[in-house]
Amino acid sequence: MRVAIVGSGPAGFYAAEALLKRTDTTVQVDLFDRLPTPYGLVRGGVAPDHQKIKTVARVFAATAARPAFRFIGNVRLGRDLTVEDLRRHYDQIVYATGNEADRRLGIAGEGIARCTPATVFVGWYNGHPDYRKAQIDLSVERVAVIGNGNVAVDAARVLLRSGAELEATDVAAHALEVLRTSRVREVFILGRRGPAQAAFSPAELKELGRMETADPVVDARELEGCAESTGKAEADQNLKLLRAYAARTPRKDAKKLHLRFLVSPTEIFADAAGKVAGLRLEKNRLETRPDGSITARGSGEFELLEVGMVLPAIGYAAERIEGVPYDEKARVIANAGGRVVDALTRAAIAGEYVVGWARSGPQGLIGEHKRASAEVVRLMAADAANLAPRALPGRDAILELLRDRGVRPVSFSDWKQLDEVETARGARRGAPRDKIVDVGAMLELLGQN
Numbered sequence: 001m002r003v004a005i006v007g008s009g010p011a012g013f014y015a016a017e018a019l020l021k022r023t024d025t026t027v028q029v030d031l032f033d034r035l036p037t038p039y040g041l042v043r044g045g046v047a048p049d050h051q052k053i054k055t056v057a058r059v060f061a062a063t064a065a066r067p068a069f070r071f072i073g074n075v076r077l078g079r080d081l082t083v084e085d086l087r088r089h090y091d092q093i094v095y096a097t098g099n100e101a102d103r104r105l106g107i108a109g110e111g112i113a114r115c116t117p118a119t120v121f122v123g124w125y126n127g128h129p130d131y132r133k134a135q136i137d138l139s140v141e142r143v144a145v146i147g148n149g150n151v152a153v154d155a156a157r158v159l160l161r162s163g164a165e166l167e168a169t170d171v172a173a174h175a176l177e178v179l180r181t182s183r184v185r186e187v188f189i190l191g192r193r194g195p196a197q198a199a200f201s202p203a204e205l206k207e208l209g210r211m212e213t214a215d216p217v218v219d220a221r222e223l224e225g226c227a228e229s230t231g232k233a234e235a236d237q238n239l240k241l242l243r244a245y246a247a248r249t250p251r252k253d254a255k256k257l258h259l260r261f262l263v264s265p266t267e268i269f270a271d272a273a274g275k276v277a278g279l280r281l282e283k284n285r286l287e288t289r290p291d292g293s294i295t296a297r298g299s300g301e302f303e304l305l306e307v308g309m310v311l312p313a314i315g316y317a318a319e320r321i322e323g324v325p326y327d328e329k330a331r332v333i334a335n336a337g338g339r340v341v342d343a344l345t346r347a348a349i350a351g352e353y354v355v356g357w358a359r360s361g362p363q364g365l366i367g368e369h370k371r372a373s374a375e376v377v378r379l380m381a382a383d384a385a386n387l388a389p390r391a392l393p394g395r396d397a398i399l400e401l402l403r404d405r406g407v408r409p410v411s412f413s414d415w416k417q418l419d420e421v422e423t424a425r426g427a428r429r430g431a432p433r434d435k436i437v438d439v440g441a442m443l444e445l446l447g448q449n
């Protein structure tokens, strides 16, 4: 069996490991990524001050060391290769392309200067090549982060960390320079529902109380009416932490992180230069739907919040890839339990699968992909019995095809070279790595072969 996996984030790597561990047959795995660097959001999403979780890369490197595995980086499906190419060269295909697009608020003023989606801000501070040139202007004092998830918390924390705290991380050098001279003093995290419905996790919320130069600020009135016990352990822990923050007196000279609830932005205002000057917020009340879920409803009462920058962190969505069926409603690759299906007829497309966020949408932690990807690999093994045997081109034919198209495939040993350079550069500033953020520079470093 020969399998192509597209996307080298956690879901792709866990799928590779499960395929390579199959005992009923031998599987050769080629893992493609559009970047020359592996690991998806472990490298480009996880916050720089969360180094511990990034050590999961060691598990993926162990998969990469298996003899039947090849990493083929710097190859984008839909640009350098087509789905038809993959069908010709592989018995089965696994899409593990994640969720790389951002969701939109759909309000007036979105898109003006200094209104920056989390995808861009996160990619910028993490040195993702797509966002290395993003214009992040931190000459403002107040920033609003929209959304109550862990990405919102990450973005707020990075904005408020001191230069010394950030220097020891793998934050991109260009971002470190801007963050060091940042004038941001106050960040507002704005949740549309109440404190008990917040999506951030207690561990992340707790960390906000331990920043070197910033303190969390919660208005006790915002917590009134919240039950002592919600029946959900995480919500109860969040409420406990929020109550403790509300009881605290912030340090006099500390920067402030305001956690606000039950407000939705309805408009973003610009100043004379066309840059963000403020937000119009509508106060919400909670309503319980017939299915028991709790939703926010506008109350018709408004307030203005003066801020110089807005960061919507309201979730991600899968990008469309030419030739791959797309579910317009769920904004993922069209699938039934991990088998790719035609978006209209829902008929299964033989030999094609999807794992990770591209399958399920942007929810869940890195470790959760291990079980989920293995589950799809079990489907692949079951379906393989029905595959008509056919002769595939030689294993290296795909590399020749890419070179004929002027693409320079990047192998795992190439990546190891880049890794060494980054680690050595990082050591100079006492950081785990100093990322190379430009694909051209990575390829130049690797030379032509």
Ligand SMILES: Cc1cc2nc3c(=O)[nH]c(=O)nc-3n(C[C@H](O)[C@H](O)[C@H](O)COP(=O)(O)OP(=O)(O)OC[C@H]3O[C@@H](n4cnc5c(N)ncnc54)[C@H](O)[C@@H]3O)c2cc1C
Binding pocket: 006, 007, 008, 009, 010, 011, 012, 032, 033, 034, 035, 038, 039, 040, 041, 042, 045, 046, 047, 050, 053, 075, 076, 077, 078, 096, 097, 098, 099, 100, 122, 151, 154, 321, 355, 356, 357, 358, 363, 364, 365, 366, 367, 369
């Ligand atoms: C900002 C942020 C911070 C997070 N922090 C944490 C955390 O601290 N702890 C935690 O447990 N979880 C965290 N998560 C969640 C975790 O990152 C995800 O659960 C996980 O990365 C999703 O895995 P994936 O493999 O589906 O997608 P991804 O990790 O996004 O990987 C997708 C890969 O596909 C590649 N790709 C995309 N399109 C193509 C194409 N056309 N051709 C070839 N390759 C392509 C991309 O380059 C990428 O490498 C975070 C998520 C975000 C957004």
Ligand SMILES: NC(=O)c1ccc[n+]([C@@H]2O[C@H](COP(=O)([O-])OP(=O)(O)OC[C@H]3O[C@@H](n4cnc5c(N)ncnc54)[C@H](OP(=O)(O)O)[C@@H]3O)[C@@H](O)[C@H]2O)c1
Binding pocket: 050, 104, 105, 146, 147, 148, 149, 150, 151, 152, 154, 191, 192, 193, 197, 198, 199, 200, 204, 264, 313, 314, 315, 316, 362, 363, 364, 365
């Ligand atoms: N440190 C970590 O472990 C870490 C770090 C980052 C990310 N992650 C994980 O990655 C996943 C994605 O995180 P995420 O923060 O992007 O998503 P998320 O957890 O789904 O949070 C999205 C937030 O945006 C809000 N939202 C959505 N649409 C909105 C709108 N139109 N207006 C206002 N608010 C809106 C949601 O509110 P509603 O709830 O009302 O819909 C929710 O609070 C999560 O599973 C997360 O745990 C983990």
